[in-house]
Amino acid sequence: MIRARKKTSQKSEQSDPALQRTAQVLANPPEDRTELLAEYFVLSDSFNKLHHQLYKTIAISDSYQQQLKELSRKQEQSDIKLRQLSEVALPICMYCHKIRTDDNYWQRLETYFSSHVDIMFSHGICPDCVKTTYSKLEGRGQPAAVLSQLQSERQKAAAPEDEPLREMKELLERISTVGDPLTPELEKIVSRYAKLLRRFSKIVTISDSYQFQLQDLNMRLELMVRTDILTGLANRMEMLNQLEVELKRSERHNKTFSLILGDLDLFKQVNDTFGHLAGDRVLRQIGTQLKDNLRSEDVCARWGGEEFMVLLPETSLEQAVIVAEKLAAAVRGKEIVWDTQPIHLTMSFGVGAFCAGCSIDEFIQQVDNALYAAKNAGRDRVVKVCTQKQVT
Structure with missing residues (x-):
């Protein structure tokens, strides 16, 4: 060289x-x-x-x-995709081009899909649709039953739609009556096509199964991210999101909204006297009591510890004070039984209406200051923002 x-x-x-x-x-x-x-x-x-x-x-x-x-x-990317596809490729012989009936093929296919869930499709769901859909699924029974029903409906709907197979079978019937020499070859083609069609339907069924499981998992994750596990109310992060949405809506439509922040009085005594399990029951029942006395468009959240926050869209300060009084009376009249012993509690509230030019953090701080004013004034009362005027 x-x-x-x-x-x-x-x-x-x-x-x-x-x-x-x-x-x-x-x-x-x-x-x-x-x-x-x-x-x-x-x-x-x-x-x-x-x-x-x-x-x-x-x-x-x-x-x-x-x-x-x-x-x-x-080329490297193509090699990776080729290796992935080879794991789920139909077992066709490279010499005779016949499909082998390996017993473990579908098992390998299912294993591949379970380890490559990223190739499935999933769609984001808004919180309201998540709760509505998930409650419907739970009300109807196990998700697997719903899935099997959907799959059976799809199979029934998809079976008559395969026109090529039907036409090939009709052609086979016509030429078989006249003794055409190509009849055996055509029978093999029709048989192979029908077999491939069944395999394809099975792959679609497996894909639907994993897609449904992913959607169910997404719904569960949505609920876990947005919901307080103990009380079932919205959590702190979801309330902050709802406040941002309501702020933009109020600016767009020039309408105000109000906020109520409540704190259970002397809740530490419940934990010290009856235990933390009793305290958890109290929080759950108080959360249910608050939500039952609100409108469907209102948002009730556990803000943290024994604090609860209520967002009232399109509500003035005077109307919010009336709602806070109603909630205070509902908590005051609530009796919670633990080991045959009744537990009675009261709740202090701070109430405020959003003012233009104020940030969400400043607004929450104002309502929180009103709540502390209600605590310092003797508890079991409602105090408004700014004027700090005692209502009851």
């Missing part, structure tokens, strides 16, 4: 007119200085052209190298 390169180099040197002329000038330099300068000028011009061609060749080479790297990257 080295000798070949040397021969090629020698040939290129011999065929290059500029090098030949340079060799002649060096071997027999002209005596006249003007002629020598002219030869140098010709040599310099040839060198510049050669230098330009060299850099142009280097640029083209760099471009080819970049394209080669990109092709290598695409």
Whole structure:
């Protein structure tokens, strides 16, 4: 290879007119200085052209190298996809092109889908649809029963729709009556097509199964993220989201909204006297009591500990005070039984209406200050924001 390169180099040197002329000038330099300068000028011009061609060749080479790297990257991605597809490919013999009936094929297919759930499709669901859909699923029974019903309906609906198979069977019936020699081959084709169709239907069924499980899991995750586990109310994060939504809506429609922050009075005594399990029951029943005395569009959340927050859309401060009074009376009249012993509690409330130019954090802080004013004034009462005027 080295000798070949040397021969090629020698040939290129011999065929290059500029090098030949340079060799002649060096071997027999002209005596006249003007002629020598002219030869140098010709040599310099040839060198510049050669230098330009060299850099142009280097640029083209760099471009080819970049394209080669990109092709290598695409080839690697294609190899990965090919390996993944080979795991679920139909078991077709590469010689006779017949589909093998391996017993573990569908098991391998199910294993592949279970370990590659990212290829499935799932859609985001709004909180209201999540709760409504999930409650309907629980009311109807196990999700598996709903899935099997959907699958059976799909199979019933999809079976009569395969027109090619029906037409091939009709054609087979017609030519079989006239004794066509191609009848056996056509029977094989129809049989293979029907077998592939059944396999495809089974793959669709498996896909539907995993898709349904993913949707069910997404609904559960949505509920877990947005809901307080103990009380079943909205949690702190969901309430902050609802406040942001209500703020934008009020700015768009120029309508105000109000906020109520309530805290159970002397709740620590319940935990110290009856235990934390009794305290958990109290929180659950108080949360239910508050929610039962609100409108469907109102949002009730467990803000933290024994604090509860209520968002009242399109509600003035005076109307919010009336709602807080109603909630205070409902908690005051609630009797919670623990080990045959009744537990009675009261609740203090801070109430405020949102004012333009105020941030959500500032608004919450104002309502929280009103709540502390109600605590300091003797508990079991409602205090409004700003004026800190005691209502009851």
